[in-house]
Each structure stands twice: as C-alpha cells, then as structure tokens.
Amino acid sequence: MLYRVRVDVLRPWSELPTETLKLIVCRLCLKDNVRLSCVCKKFGKIACSLRVVNQSPWLLYPTAVGGVIKFFDPSQGKFYVDEIPELRCTKPRCTKDGWVLFTGDRHCLLNIFTMSKVNLPYYHMLSPSFAFSCAPTSPGCVVFAIETSFAGGFDSLGVSIGICHPGDAQWTTFKFQITDVGYFNWGDGPVFCNGLFYCLSESSYNLLGVFDPQKHTWSILDVPPPNMPRHLSSAKERYDEESYDEESYDEDFYDEESYDEERTQHMVEFKGEIILVSVSYPEKPIIFKLDLSKMKWVEMKSLNGVTLFVSSHSSLAVTDVPGISSNCVYFSKRCNYGKNNYLYSFDDCKYHPAKQHHEGPFFHKAFWIKPPRKSHLLFDELY
Structure with missing residues (x-):
C-alpha cells in the first residue's frame, strides 16, 4: 500500500x-x-x-660535490637546488616526515627544510640498509639498520641489526641466524609499520623479515610469494627488440644498476598497511597488500585514488595532491631504455612521461621525500 x-x-x-x-x-x-x-x-x-591540500613528494638526489643537494617537484616539473656545506662527503640513506638520515664520517638526521639536526653515533657496518620510525622530534623515535652477515661463512647466514634512539651514545646491536637464504640489505629499504620494521629480501619473494624494536625479536613471516607472472625478457632484450641502434647503444651506460633486468619490488606503508609494488616494464605494475590475518599477499585491482611514489630507498603513498595524477605509480627513474616513462596510470593502463626529464648523474639512486608546504620558497629554482 x-x-x-x-x-x-x-x-x-x-x-x-x-x-x-x-x-x-x-x-x-x-x-x-x-x-x-x-x-x-x-x-x-x-x-x-576542513580542506586538506597535500604537498607533492619531491625527488631528492644524492649529495653532490660541495654539499650541493638537488630536488625535483613532479607536480610543477621544476628543479630546486641548495648548498649545505656540512653535507660534504655524506650519503642520504632514507627519509621520514621530511627528515633524512645521512651517513659518512658522521651520521645524523637532518631536516633539510628547517635545518634542524640530530647527531647519531657512528655505525660500524659495511653496507647496511637504514630506516627510522618517525621524526626524531617525536617521542619513541627509533633508528634501524640491517645487514646480512656471514660470520661463519656462507654456510652460516644471518642478519646483523642495530638500533639507536636520538641522544644515545652508541648503537645496540643484535645478531640472528637464519636458515633461508636472503640478502635483506640488498632489497628495498625497510618499512616501519604499526611498531615493527618490515624487511623485504631481494633474493626471494618468500622472505619477509620483521623486527620488533621493543621486544628485540626477529622473525621470518610465513607468507607465500605473491602470485605474479614470471619475467619474460631481460632489459637488454627489450632494448634490442624496440629500438636497437648499434651506434647509439652503450653497454656501459645500460648497466644493471641503472636499469632493472628483473622485476623490482618496493614496499610502501599507507594507513597502517603494507603495500608491495612489483614493476617490470613493459608489463603493468602489480600491486599487493599484505593480509596478516591470512598471511598472504592479496592483489589490489585498484589504488582507490591513492598515488604511490616508489624508489629503492624510500617510497610514499599520498592522496589529494594538486598537479599529481591519482591512481598512479610514480618512479624515481626511467622504466625502459631511451624513453621518458616515469609514471604508470591505472586509469588508462599506460606508462606516461613526466613533465620534465628529472634524470642526471646517479639519478637511479634518488628517492622520494615529503616536504612541507611552500617548500619551493626555501630553495633556488634551477630550471
């Protein structure tokens, strides 16, 4: 009725x-x-x-001679430069909330936008990977370092882990033996999420290590490899097939370090979840989310408006950024030989060029950093 x-x-x-x-x-x-x-x-x-306008991440390049640092803003397609003499002979290792961990003769956490600085004790390791939980001005900040160790030879593989807090006089170190083979410091940088440091092994998709900085425990999660297609061809084979030019081809330039010959993985933390980005041009990137309740990687069919910025040392996830495409993955380097492909859109399922070439010497070692608003006013515009 x-x-x-x-x-x-x-x-x-x-x-x-x-x-x-x-x-x-x-x-x-x-x-x-x-x-x-x-x-x-x-x-x-x-x-x-109530409007929240987020700032686009910037690409931070390795420190140049004389302490010169360079940034690239993908939302504006502009470069910015500054000179910080105290950064001479230092190397940026990771970033969080606008702070950067620099290593060299001395270690420090530096906010390159406000120039606030926190000195850290020197860490005696050969080639560790670093991460830190939050800005050192926040309570509970933990700086984390991890490296594969071969104390007993290749038959006795382990990991060496160090942690310190701002103000500590020295690092607290731990050593754990592992039975599976995996080089944790050679993969993507560690990611802090929900009080734990997650470390992805480069040599095996099945190795995801977790360190608890409160309990000082290390474990390998029983997570099966994500379901993804096998790599079809090497980078050089793709170059040969697409646009081989015997006169222009430079085997020293197209080396393994500058271009990925196999699928690369990047971990990103977003709103308390771990996201895995698997990239192998010309295939589309495959996105997974770690489901700890089921102990498996679950493929994501959509980014739901999120934009991912991935690099080997620091990856970020953002939303609602003017001048930045949503549902996209931005890369810190070119995705294939001779072409300016720096982002992939899940809306049209295509790779796209950036507004401007942002490569240069050691561009493959650049990584993303989260700047505060109006950061462009702090630096000189390069071009």
Missing part, C-alpha cells in the same frame, strides 16, 4: 546542521570538497576550513 506524505515546507540544504555537514565534508576527497564549496556560502566556509 502506498502512502502520500505531504511536505508543507522544503527546508534548504543550507540549513543542514553544521555538525552533520562537517561529518560529510571530512569524508570527501579534494575534488568533491571543492565542488561542495560552490553550493552556498555556508558550505563553502566549512569546506574550506
């Missing part, structure tokens, strides 16, 4: 209770927030007050 309801007065949307409106606005993406602000003055005022 149908009933008719008589409405004497239709109340305008502008009379929607403020608290209800705020709950709605907080759940909107940037584009919808802007659209809502055009409805009426009340909506516009609340939408603007």
Whole structure:
C-alpha cells in the first residue's frame, strides 16, 4: 500500500546542521570538497576550513660535490637546488616526515627544510640498509639498520641489526641466524609499520623479515610469494627488440644498476598497511597488500585514488595532491631504455612521461621525500 506524505515546507540544504555537514565534508576527497564549496556560502566556509591540500613528494638526489643537494617537484616539473656545506662527503640513506638520515664520517638526521639536526653515533657496518620510525622530534623515535652477515661463512647466514634512539651514545646491536637464504640489505629499504620494521629480501619473494624494536625479536613471516607472472625478457632484450641502434647503444651506460633486468619490488606503508609494488616494464605494475590475518599477499585491482611514489630507498603513498595524477605509480627513474616513462596510470593502463626529464648523474639512486608546504620558497629554482 502506498502512502502520500505531504511536505508543507522544503527546508534548504543550507540549513543542514553544521555538525552533520562537517561529518560529510571530512569524508570527501579534494575534488568533491571543492565542488561542495560552490553550493552556498555556508558550505563553502566549512569546506574550506576542513580542506586538506597535500604537498607533492619531491625527488631528492644524492649529495653532490660541495654539499650541493638537488630536488625535483613532479607536480610543477621544476628543479630546486641548495648548498649545505656540512653535507660534504655524506650519503642520504632514507627519509621520514621530511627528515633524512645521512651517513659518512658522521651520521645524523637532518631536516633539510628547517635545518634542524640530530647527531647519531657512528655505525660500524659495511653496507647496511637504514630506516627510522618517525621524526626524531617525536617521542619513541627509533633508528634501524640491517645487514646480512656471514660470520661463519656462507654456510652460516644471518642478519646483523642495530638500533639507536636520538641522544644515545652508541648503537645496540643484535645478531640472528637464519636458515633461508636472503640478502635483506640488498632489497628495498625497510618499512616501519604499526611498531615493527618490515624487511623485504631481494633474493626471494618468500622472505619477509620483521623486527620488533621493543621486544628485540626477529622473525621470518610465513607468507607465500605473491602470485605474479614470471619475467619474460631481460632489459637488454627489450632494448634490442624496440629500438636497437648499434651506434647509439652503450653497454656501459645500460648497466644493471641503472636499469632493472628483473622485476623490482618496493614496499610502501599507507594507513597502517603494507603495500608491495612489483614493476617490470613493459608489463603493468602489480600491486599487493599484505593480509596478516591470512598471511598472504592479496592483489589490489585498484589504488582507490591513492598515488604511490616508489624508489629503492624510500617510497610514499599520498592522496589529494594538486598537479599529481591519482591512481598512479610514480618512479624515481626511467622504466625502459631511451624513453621518458616515469609514471604508470591505472586509469588508462599506460606508462606516461613526466613533465620534465628529472634524470642526471646517479639519478637511479634518488628517492622520494615529503616536504612541507611552500617548500619551493626555501630553495633556488634551477630550471
């Protein structure tokens, strides 16, 4: 049975209770927030007050001679440069919340945007991978280092781990023996998530190590390899097939370090979850999420508006960034020989060039950093 309801007065949307409106606005993406602000003055005022405009990550290059550092802003297609003499003979290792861990004769955490600095004790290892949990100005900051050890020869493989807190006089070190073969310091950089450091082995998809900095425990998660196609061809074979030119081909330039001859993996933390990005041009990147309840990698068919910035030392995930495409993966280096492909869009399933070439000497060693707003005002524009 149908009933008719008589409405004497239709109340305008502008009379929607403020608290209800705020709950709605907080759940909107940037584009919808802007659209809502055009409805009426009340909506516009609340939408603007709750609008979050994120800053695009920048690409940070290794320190050049004289302590010169260079950045690339993909949202503007511009380079910025600064000179910090105290960074001479240092190497950036990882980044978090705008802070960078530099190693060399001395180790330090430096915010290159505010120039705040926290000195760290020197860490005696050959080639460790580093990470830190949060900005050193936050309580509970932990700096983490890991390296494969061969104390007993190749038949006795293990990992050496060191941790320290800002203000510590020395590192606290641990050694753990492992039975599986995996070079944890040669893969993607460690990722901190929910109080734990996750370390991805480069030599085996099946090795995902976890270190608890509170309990000082190390374990290998029983997670099967993600389901992905086998690599079809090497990088040089793809070059030969696509655009081989005997005069222009330089075997020293197209080396293994500059270009990936096999599928590469990058781990990213986003809202308390671990995301794995597997890349092998010309195939599309494959995205997985770690499901700890089922102890498996689950393939993600969509990024749901998230943009991933991946590199071998530091990867980031962001949303609602002006000038940056959503549902995309941005890379820190070219994806194939001779072509300027720096991002992949899941909307049209294609690789695309960046607004400007952002390569240069050692560009394959650059990594992403999260700058504060209006950071371009702090540095000289290069070009």
